[in-house]
Amino acid sequence: MEGTEIVEDEGILRPMKCELNHLTMPDGSAMFMQGDTAVVAGIYGPVEARVQKMMYDKASIEVVYTPIKGPPCVDDRMREQIIKETCEAALIATLHPGTAICINVQELQDSGGLLACTVNAACLALINSGLSMKFMIGAVNCMIEKDSQKLILDPDTTQIQEAKATFTFIFDSSKKDLVSCQTTGRFTEKEFLYSFDKCKEASQCVFQFFRSIVTKYATRI
Amino acid sequence: MLEGDQDQEEDQGGLRNDGRRAAELRKIRVRMGVFGQADGSAYLEQGNTKILVAVYGPHQPRGSAARAGGKNVGGIINCQYSTAVFSFSAGERKRRPRGDRKSIEKSLQLRRAMESIIQLDLYPRSQIDVFVEVLQIDGSEYCVAVNAATLALIDAGIPIKDYAIGCTASLIDSTSKNDEDSSHAAGVVDATYMEECSPGATLSIIALPGSSNDATKGLVVVAQGAGQRLHLSRLEALRNRALCGCRDIRNILDRAVRQHLTVHSQPSFSTLHVID
Amino acid sequence: MRRNLPRSKYQKGIIHPIKYLRDYLERDIRPDGRQFLRVRPMSVNVRSITQADSSSIFKIGNTTVVCGIKAELAEPKVETPDCGYIIPNVELPPLCSPKFRPGPPSDQAQISSKIVETVFLNSGVLDPRNLCISKNKLVWVLYCDLICIDYDGSVMDACVGALMAALKTLTLPEVEHNPDTGAIIVHPSKRLSVPLKGAPVCTTFALFEDQLLIPDPTEEEESLALARLSLVIDGEELCGVYKAGGIPISQEVLMKSLSQSKKRAELVRKLIDTAISST
């Protein structure tokens, strides 16, 4: 079962591509590309938990993020935490008490919006793994240009050079509320709320894409 | 104190740097039972390579080996190969005595060699520790370590199938082909550090040389090559040379063990008698 | 009202901490006797550590963070020849809470370090070019070590507060650098402060069921919260909104937290200023 899907959205976000079951060993996996940014995510779970991390009432979620080069450092630890806590919010961990769910993410290329890309990849891999989730999670990255004060959705590396502030918002698919958020730079309240609204709208495209991928793979079985 | 093949022949051209002939071993000196506290121990010198080995056990499994082999019903052999930081003959000093990749690899290979001679089924759920301490390095140290470990096992009274004997055979210069008929062409045994460093190939083998009518005779347990490329056609000759060295070492060590036992076992028999 | 009892000593008796907390929240009060939107009393103390170049101790309720800055000299990076270094590290030693074990920094300490660094860089409080002594040759390195002494919730708030208070009182000795010979002379008696602009203030919120938002949570509230949210405000602008997972929050709650943190920011700024002027 393999295949590649190209979905052209309305030009708001960079084109997304996804291939499920990219890896054979994990219980669920996804290779996800957003523009030139690409990551691979693999899920093992529920598996036997390590004694120190075992929780009697729910599954413990472990995330390992591997950067493209060098050993993981403090920055990657931060990314790991966001992925972990976001997936924790989406998963129904209480269904598998005393076990562990391992999410492994490997960065392949970073051309802007890496965090959003990893979260989307993790979500697709979770869907692929068949673990029960409360909702899907979709991440959207945007920035405010320094000179023009213009909002650019899903910028690439060259555009980010000109950024005054960047935002990564992660929304849930049911109520479209904010699950996670990370920002860089200085910005006003108005700018923040404006980009929040725009990204919320754009998150529809992400969820739409998720749905199309799931339907596509579902019919193929 | 025993000495290697000493049939000296005056053949200047065929002699090695230290005056040995190609199939000649270095001086071997042995002492068994060096330590009082260990269950078995041995000290072995082959030329300037000097090694101490202590054997503890069989005892209840403990430490990392026990955890790793928890589901293992048979006996566990636990080896540690450690090199004293001052052991190099050259000026430099080793940074760590153990824990580096080479030491770990040697520990593992040592375990393989020991597993091949110890009758593990005699020791279910027990552990035997073999600790090697290299005091001075002058070539063939891994082979000498295996020889010393065998002696320490004998000293500990652990039944073994056969001596596990290591010996190196080294082609001093593997590129030269003109002297096919000279004795060096088949390699020199028991290489020193200088010979190991020469631009050639060194083959280390651990074999069970066996007594003359043994089924396991000449069985090679561990083999390892190092150095430059070696033409396949020359491997067999090299292996035979090393095996030949193994047999020589075995005879020397066997004599040493027998001598050690005759010297040390009599008093214990008499005390046993008194208790009776 | 049991607000003065040291928490850890009497928390032990709680068998069902979640229900315990929920009972309080249902009666519109927090376990330490606070109203929902009240923050704990804060205090800040500067220049108390003699060996550091500047220091501060920031307390929010029980939570205590000590910040010490040590300045050293180094060569700048090739890419940024006129920029100094600021190295903030948050230390959550085992001393501050039984949650931490001795050894390398926990994941949480690493994430806290990263957040403090991001807040610092985003806010642009200190231009690293002000730390340049001689371009391409010599710059200041400010090692800002934030050590948590008492871990009782909202540690990020205390860390950011302590860092800002310490930076505000930082003075660096005058350095003469001869670019040709490389000779360095330091005049310890002439010390100058570093120009700063703005002062970001971090406010942490905890979220509970029904989008209940409480600022400045204690450790107990933090560990039982369904989500946590941190906002960093500097004057009229924001320089960081940080939320990692937990229950999704609506825009109204976001607006509410924004207005709350603005109030808090003003309070903290005044507090730091009075503390500095009074010493």
Add this chain to the structure above:
Amino acid sequence: MADIPLSLAEKTFILHGVDANFRNDGRIRNEYRAMELETKLMPQTNGSARIRLGNTDVLVGVKVEVDTPFPDNPFEGKLEFFVDCSANATPAFEGKGGDSLATEISNTLALAYQSPHAINLKTLSILPHQQCWKIYVDILILQCGGNLFDAVSIAVKAALYSTEIPKVTAATLDGGKPDIQLSDDPYDCIKLDAKNFPVLVTLCKIGDNCVVDPSSEEETCSSASIVLSTLPDGRFTSVVKMGHGSLQPTTLIKTLEIGKLVGIKLNASVMESLKKEDALGTNRPIFGFLR
């Protein structure tokens, strides 16, 4: 150290023996066991020594290297101790098992040699700020049978005594870079001034008395011991308490007094035997581990 399980009766026996100044191996309280000391037994090192004290067996190798001095001590050479507890001594030392004991011993040695009264590191300087000798003293513990500290310190003293450092024939600064020439003749060496090297004396408090050179059985009976490093003139360069017990101030002073006397004697007899060995000349047979 190897833990020897002792019953209460055995402990009482040892305790009473110490009270009566007649220990279970026939020694009196201030008596050392017989020692075997051999130096220069490893040709690949600059200096070496091996000691056997009862069952305790320690091998020390000394190697010297040219290094750059510390910026805060530009006129001094360097001295470093490294202790390796070989698993040969007890399986408990396997892997990292012996590390804590090893650091304890090397720290105590470093404290003992820290004073310029013990060793003058200035003599190890070659070119101030640029080059100096660094002495690595590597200690290999092969067997523990009690009183490890004293045994190690004696072996270290003997090994340093036997150490030969190549003579520097020329040391010049060539355009800011140091240029050093060593003597070609391997017998052209300088020896360290071993006159003031300290030895460690462990005084083990058993009951109300102190014993020197405790065996491992005696060590298990004691709750506190004092490790003194004494110079040949009776000065202390370090005093470290070991064990979890406490002691009276008067006992401490008494212990220090005994330690001083024992230390002076021990230093003298070690030096005497080292000189005796030297007198045998370079052709003496080397026994090593073959005896």
Add this chain to the structure above:
Amino acid sequence: MPVDQRRINGPEVTIPYNIYFDSNAKQTETRKTLPKKRTDGRDSTELRKIFVKTGIVSQAKGSAYIEMGKTKVVCSVFDPREIPNKTGYSLQGELFCEFKFSPFSCLKRKIHQQDSEEKEYSIILQRALESAVCRHEFPNFQVDVYALVLDNGGSSLAAAIMASSLALSDASVPMFGLVTAVTAGIYQDRFYLDLTEEEEVICSKAPDESTSSRNYGIVIQANLPQHGQISEFFHVGSMDLANMKPTVEAITTACKELCPVMQQCLVKSVLKALKRKENMEKEDQ
């Protein structure tokens, strides 16, 4: 050394600025004056003002803060837990002590990991406390004691020992008695109690060969003043026995003097707790 991936790292080489001070005449000056008079005007056996407070870390079972002159040390003690990585059963409980200088507490910036000095101090701290704690009361368990120096103004280890003993009693760990400790320095036949950091530096360097007495060194001694016992003794330097005796005696007396200060602190914290309980009961009614 490999880069620590778990921290934010600065440039590879950084130099403290104080080595470039243009005058180093200051040091030799104090060195000359030291044998006559101490820089802060104290008598040689006089201790600095001491401030102690318990219960400062809310999350810990017991904690204490001590201030001696410029020296500031925080110490906390946690609930007993099972001894990790232990196979056998130990009849006596264990103390795990960790002593750490915070990176900014010393003249020279300390690294985040424990260096060899701090490791050595941790062991001394452990030995000083071990004989004061009733370890048979918690067999097979371990009590963690952490000491953190915020500001080093000399005698930090002695301060840490005292703070730890207060923290242990604040944590209601059964003890035989309090532990007090004093650092003393010897320089040319004279000794000084409760050293400042400057004095520590001077006392750990050998005096010039020309001077009459070659004695120097630092002595750290911890006592159980209520029992007249020495629980830890540590000396480094070079000195003869004749000088050791008066030093030990002086420290022993000083340790006795310190005891009431610590007792008062504990009494105060107990009274406070009682009062709080009273108030609570009143409110409940």
